Amino acid sequence: MAPRPRKDGNKDLAGLNLYRKTDKRNGKTYYTYRDPVSGKSFGLGTNKEEAIKEAVAAIHATVRHQPALVDRVKAPEESKLFSAWLVEYRELYAARGLSASSQRNVGMRINRLDKVFGGIGIREISTMDVAKYLKGLTKEGKAPMARAMRSLLRDVFLEAMAEGWCTDNPVDKTKAAAVTIKRGRLTLDLWKAAHAEAKQPWLKRAMELALITGQRREDIASMLFKDVYDDHLHVVQSKTGARLRINTDLRLEVIDMSLDSVIKSCRDRVLSPHLVHHHRTISRAKAGQKIVLDTISKEFAAARDRGAEALGIDLGDTPPTFHEMRSLAARLHAAEGRNPQALLGHKSAKMTDMYRDSRGAEWIDVA
Template sequence: MKPRKNKLCANLKVITRPNGSKYYYYKMPDGTMESLGRDIPSKVAEDAAMALNIALNNQESLINRISKRAEELRNYNPQNPPMSQVIDEFKVTNLDAALEQGKQSKETIESKKYKLDEYMANWAKIRVQEIRTFDLANLVKTKTPHAQAKHVPLLRELFRYAVTTGYRDDNPANELKAATPEPRQRERHTLSGYMKVREAAPDWLKRAMDIAMYSLQRRGDLVEIQFLKDINLQERTIRILQRKTQRYKHPVFIDIAMGDILWNSVQDAISSKTHCPYLIHCRPLRMDKRDMAAKPHPFYVMPDYLTKQFRKWRDKSGAYDHLAPKERPMFHDIRALGIMLYHKAGYPKEYIMALAGHAKESTTDHYIEGHEKPKPLRVAAELDISSIAIEDIDWRQNKLPPELAKLIDEEG
């Protein structure tokens, strides 16, 4: 007999046997049914299901939330406020003021606020005087050396504000020290190396490589592109809301007009015999339940899988056998190759930066004031390698304008 739905709790299922016995089950988030008992009072089963809903949704009851809030207000000390208050004040007093006075760029301020949101998530309810150097050091050491170089100065600035307002007598961030970044070991792609890997790679990876190089988009954004949602076949555009910027006040939102080579790669993906809503897709040789559960579609390509498959075919191709394994370029470095080729083809740096999602404030402020929906900035991906004197490029020594060099050094 099919389970009967309960009106009070959708996850509570009741099965009545021919002999009249009632079995109560709770439907777990993964779809499995957990027994709550047989012939127990329906009110007991409903209460148990409601309690499970709260526990599994990590939600507190309204009464508990109100009680906790009342307790917080009773214990509030204006000389030792929670970090949530200190962070909010710092954003307005220091960051917003610096932006209005033109002392720091909007991009810099949004980057700092993104980091402050992480501090808020970790320390919101902790009082400012309870934060120790140990707490800050534990957070910093989870970051890469390059990221530490950004977090340490910001933490010093945040707690300097706490000192100047009288919330603290000392700055616990003063003793922090960012790790020294290791010298870059990976070499850059050369066009000949890229083409050799591409020649050896399976069709789905060829398409992924070409889409990455001509669009200049990061790995995490490429794997999320969907046919119906993001690609306009009539206008030959790809719409991308860059994931790395989604928590910024003004995320990077672009429409890429596709040149012929990028368009051909997209068309090949659309006509693939492996049916999948995602532009970059492949049919894996093996699929287990854990993989299936972790992916939005069986043929969706996870970012790590894309990296591992590129490394596999890179090494099979022999394109970079003259380099030690740790020196060989990865999938991420295709973006750097694309930036170099656009530059060598004579495209202005503003064009390249807009396509890569780093245009100046004047050209990327594409959000309309008021209550209208955000509109994407139209950019173009029209690289034509045939217009480049490839033989004249010194792949190891060639220098780029500082703005483009910064794009290349950025991790994907």
Template sequence: MAPRRRSRNTANLPPNLYIVAGKYYQYRRPTDGKRFGMGTDKARAVAAAQQLNSMLVSLPGAESAVERATRPDTLLMRDFIKHYYEKLLPKRKLAEKSQKMHHWKRKYIAEALGNYSVDEIDVRDVAKFLGGYPPTTSNQYRALLVDIFRHAVAEGYCRENPAELTIPQIGEKRRKRMTVEQYQAIHAASALWLQNAMDLALLTLQRRGDVVAMRWENVREGALYVIQEKTKKHDTGYLRIIIGPELDAVIKRCRDSVPSPFLVHRRPITQHKAQRDALEHWTQVRGDFLQKAFAKVRDSLPELANMTAEERPTFHEIRALGIKLYRDAGQNPQHLAGHAQERMTKNYEAGHDEIRWVEAVASGLTLPLKTTV
């Protein structure tokens, strides 16, 4: 990254004086980097900074500190964000969905903080930005900013991580857990392909992205092999699910007259060429389409449509319902859900390419309804 001079917000200020949030002035003592508030009056802040600079230069060794503080190596936040997204984030090898979410947030962080130099941004700047979002979104932005500033500190562009000094917001959970009765109602009103998806999610405890990715080639030797998209970097993300009688019945129901490599599939009513080209197979069901189809059926039911939008259960709540039902049946759903409670050995050990599949059993849980075809 090419070094940058002070931002346009601080270019006309004396050395070591900075403006925060567009109106507050801070003086950074060049000998140790400690900051002092100078109020909102520019003339007074400038006069005080000039006097302090003059006094500090007379101290032994302070002149070199001032020179270091005013050298042209200050980097604008928008440039460091660009560096983070292009050079640092790809090394984390995030799932495609997580990458899209990160890049979506990039725009708003750059708009709010991009014109500040990295070392100008303090806790108040970050707190003000985070305060403009509801708790869940705010905490997502906070986690991202913590990581961005962690790299900035490591590369010497700032002394501390201002995002880490903020406190995560605590929000009240408004979404309601799905009940068996709600599951039954939505299931009965759904098309067969959506029923299959719901039952697979309930019995295997997999997320919607992993449910729609299940292929016939992954059903073999009495087991369903699943590589979880979200946790495939860990041992728990590689599952060999032993097929019990309940899951076997659902899998057999998935094999219909429509030829498809996917267990969950559908014959589209209409499909444009652009839509078809975006799919691996013309019968494929994407995760976002599954969620929309589920929500459409859910919202058509009076007992669920009367709930607020924030309270209505999503497809993801099937996973939570399944975990509860397995526990009620006296079984531990940890491995089936792909959760790890302690550190486990890596999937790929040094010098070996063999994946360690975590074996789990999908059996002993009776579907809470009879399938309506």
């Protein structure tokens, strides 16, 4: 439907979203600004010149203007798009030699940034732009993602400053989103109950390896018999690239198991290069094949739920996942006098302390 024609008395205000109205009671003329986006109207009083200034200021504040072509031609360095810098940043990040999984995860995050800021000049991105984006993620319940994107954005701008693409970092003045830890911790009692309820032999072996070595699900699934030599299990962590030599004499007294005994249990009648493998052919999975990650998570969750039911406990809305065995391993090894930081492959003690925090899932003994 065509818009209603503007009254002749308002034609001198065209393009400013301003309207005038005369009060018949006192004869005064009042000016009103109508926001073209929200449709809301705002009174601006009786002074025409002041009303026009206010309207112009509002328009400039709500509309991002693309730099004029003449300015872009005269000063091309100042109008380089953020997307152009991301092309170079990808190469710089790849040169750091991080693991394939890290490269993949960061690559997906860079794609997100490209969609949001790619069409904007890198020097035009303000702290408000960044804060608005991060706040939007937090409101969507993605506080951990907001923290990760803030960290990446900060690094992106630091590298851009080093290359002369911009002169300041708009991320520095933003505030990192507060993250509420939701996932429950795994207790030893629940681990034992889930282990007893594990129906597949490979799941029992995977749980035992995870608890004794403290390694991630991806690294447990990738362990090979050929990695066991010189009385050590050699692990190259997929996430960080950390190279660990874990002595096969390593033992957890609380479950009365050693790494050596678990590795021997992994050997069965099926010939396989993998410590954790299918012991019989099921559908597409052939005997001896590696267990896919989703299957590990799914089968552990099922065993965990059966174990919780046997114990008569309610796991709530955020039950512990397979990854929580990494935290339980850190706590158990520390209780037996070992250094969990070295075992988990952490560079900082602060990160290990986070894993050692039971988040109230365990009792604290008081002398």
